[in-house]
Amino acid sequence: MLAKKHLPVCFFLIIFFIITLLTIDDYGLGNDDMGEFFIGDRYVEYYTTRDSKYLDFEIHEGKDGRKIDYYQDGKHPDWYAYAGWQLLHPIHVWLVGPVLSSISKHIFYFTFGLDPVDSHRYFLLLITCGILALLYHFCHKYFNCYIGLYAVVLLALLPRFWGHAHHNIKDILNCFTTLLFLFLFIKAVRHKSPRFFIFAALAYGLGMATKANILLMPFIVIPYFLMVLHTNKSQIKSWFSKSLVISYCLFPIISFLIFFLLWPYLWINPVDKISAYIDYIFNRGFNNDRPSYAVFTTLAAIPAAILPFTFAGIFFAIRSIYLKRKSALYLLLLLWVVIPLGRLSMPNAATYDGVRLWLDVFIPLMILSAIGYENTIKRLFNLPSIKALNPVRKQLIRMFAILFILIPTLRWTIKNHPLQMLHMNPIAQQLNPEANKARDYWTLSYRLGLRWLNEYADKSSLLMIGFNQNVVHPMKAFWIRDDIKVMRLFIYQGSNNLIKENLHIINDSKGAVYLMTVDSHMKEISIVNEIRQQKNPIHTIKHKQQVILEIFKLK
Template identity: 25%
Template sequence: MFMQRAYLKIVAVIAAIALLGFSTVGNYGASWDEGTEISIVKYNFEWIVKGREIPKDLKYYGVLFNFTAEVAYQAQQLFQQGLNYNPLQDQTLEEGDRGVAEAIYKRLKVKHSLTFLVSLIAYIAVAGIVGILAGWEFAWIAPPFLVLLPRFWGHSFFNPKDVPFAALFTLGTWLGAYLIDRYIQAKPKYIRLGKNALTNYSILYGILIGLVTGIRVGGFFLLFFLPLTHLIVGISKGKFLHYFLSCWKFYLLIGFAWAATTTLIHPASWSNPVQWFIATLQYLSSHAWPGKNTFAGQSLSATEIPWYYLPQWFHITTPVIFQVTLLLALILLTIKYKKLNTLQQACAILVLLQIFFLPIVAILKQSALYNGIRQFIFVLPGIAALCVIALIWIYQTLQKKGFKLFYIALIIVLLSPIAVDAIAVHPYEYVYFNRLAGGLKNTYGQYDHDYWGLSLREGMEWLNVNAQPNSTISIGGQPYLAQMYADSHFKFLDIEEDLRYGKKGKPDYYLSMHYLNLETVFPDCPIVHQVKRQGASLATIKKCS
């Protein structure tokens, strides 16, 4: 009965989060990379059917989530249009054709909802992590805390690779703890391959790692996190190396299941899976991103950034209460570790690996980094879980009811400004900066803000109402980000090919995102409107005629 109530609370909270998310998913614009992500499915299809090479470096990109979203879209169209529907009707569209924007927009209406749906896996997983470490009666608290990390919540609606990756990675952390506990608790005579639970769970976990890798190749690190955690927990519990080595067959089985799954969902790997995987790792470890970062008031390439780029970004974009409670959680875990049971120790270590391992590797390797913490969103669920655990452990030490009530009230007061700020910047929660950093307004020009270009939607919607019919419009940013929301009578001029950035003429209106100095083009044209949040401009509209 106790567990049923605990589970019902989790279900109720997840349902409330789902209701909030699905009611606002339509408010978000499109992001710069979404056209490319959608095209990945097309390129893989042509690779299989027509033998055409996958262009550029897209052969190294995960195709799983994009494929799933395309299947969902095609299923919706088939249901709406019936058997006369042609699933390949968009294949003839050429780059620059306005129909491309329409084709992307139709898919995004499905894909954004699916992105948020998949993100709910992370909310369930953090509840599971807190249930293991702090008790299932408190597990329902974890999902709302993850909601209160605006950078995670904001990305949950439009980011087709980092959010699904974060969700499945966190699921791998949670379920990995149970698998390690089963390995350690199993009697020696049951540590064998065959028709048994350990074999089945190992295969399923290998498939899960393969699915994570199918979104971003970094998912394969779970292959190493699991045995490393097993070894650490086994030694601390008096189960020495020989016991750990008795499970090597299961880890080999996990590896085979991962390799088979990863190969299956990456068509580019089918001709030579090993060579493809090695090439993918080499490409991602030395990826030369051509853009510029705005960091601490400087414009830096991805290879020029200082070592503290990631720590600084986490410091200014993570709410202060989360930073304080994360530090408390690390202290309390150190103190309590030996008193934790096997499952709890495994869970704690896996969460710590999820939060710290890859960011530290990126710093030590001086990897090319960009877009703030976007590539490392997967650490945020772990941070949310540890913060909740620290707060619960402190709560459990309080004896008097009055102290407990005051403690709860204090936490609510400290969390309230985060919700206020998130509402104020909606639907651009992904550009949230904490109050210690000065918020969005005081970090303007110092750090990258709307690098995805979501605000172009709101700018285009203003033009739909206020611009003269049949006006010419040029976009500072990815053109389809605005075109898909534009009224049909507008004519779009490419800022580079048609106008040469002003050398061959001017449009009637110029709509630009504030990124890569695009807003400075056509300096003589007056500004007639700005998309603003908290006093900071995210997109600018200039009238040039």
């Protein structure tokens, strides 16, 4: 029977699931989605047919056999046509997220007829709730139920996490596999269990096929393990029983086998494919030069009301290690923050897509924030004026205080929905004014723009997309009114002459002509400057004073 102390988190998870389900259709297609959806569909076709042609991404003798049959019937978006660089580099696309996304699509789109893009993402609801449930279990088991509840609520309402939980099939899944591995490994260590070491190895292999971030985990769990051995010197022989030594030796073998067996693309020329995978990790991992970027953006992504408790939790963890109180566990939490951010702060470390690359770091940060909050509350309860209060009033103080802290974050998330990935706290904005110039790099806001056009655009009109056209074209039959024709622009790198290049398209159109574009750092978007000089947008989406999306009526 479920204990009463677990009811608040269960209630919260139900509410979170429902709200996420109701808001998932507010997020458009991102840059990588089409390629990942396509490759996931190819793998699922292979699993169901065992036909090796679905593992072949090459063109042979001028014949392109990479298409999927059901893409051609007009009832399904043609992800292949817009797969982009992933089609040329399938080894760069980790397997687990795309495959689960494809399975989700087969259930919700083919069976229930729901939106094809949303259907690819519905599995994220279960994964995200799984992260939160496992996080609560972890904190409740090793700390207390209050810290578990706070950590769950803080992570779930973190704007960046909330945004990615609706559409990011890679990094949310990486959060789950990383947390699952750490939970199983800690349990194996604490219980000296060969069985759980094997389970942890399985989770590690799953994580390797999900995203390369988990390769950093040995730098986190080995110091944790050594700290446990150090604090239990009298029992050190028990850690080297025959069954445990066998499980230690089997760990890397099992992890690699799971990684290899899950990923059928590696089965053809495995030496070359695995070498290419390793080269990709190192080449992609070290191609930038902003050593302070990762730490700054991580702290900037934590709401200002939560940040003091984050630092309080870090201080408490360091102090506990010094005083040898749960020192191994606190060491693990700190290393889970320091190792990924340290790797990203190395010279030339890649940080090209912001915090999504190290999204799992927010799990220990929110645990530490919850610890910081709980210890602050305990100190508050020791004040004479509050110590005399009855337990019910103390509980009310505890709950109202956390609500007071979360209300600004919740208000921001609602007000800026679905642009949560643009969040930076006011402290970061003061330190770096460029933080106020956030842009919708992934063009997720196009879906909102299309909704506006569906409602207000003239009949039989023409629509052009200024930047990243590929995220709109595959959805013409699903997200756009039948009478609105989407025309591909003739865009050249660095061109500023949209009018001249596309004048004949505009003149030949018998109806209204619209241009929809997001603001972007990319050079292609410079062509919109000419339009801005001549016309005012008829519709804009803004984040603060920064324009995110504009719609112009050209004719």
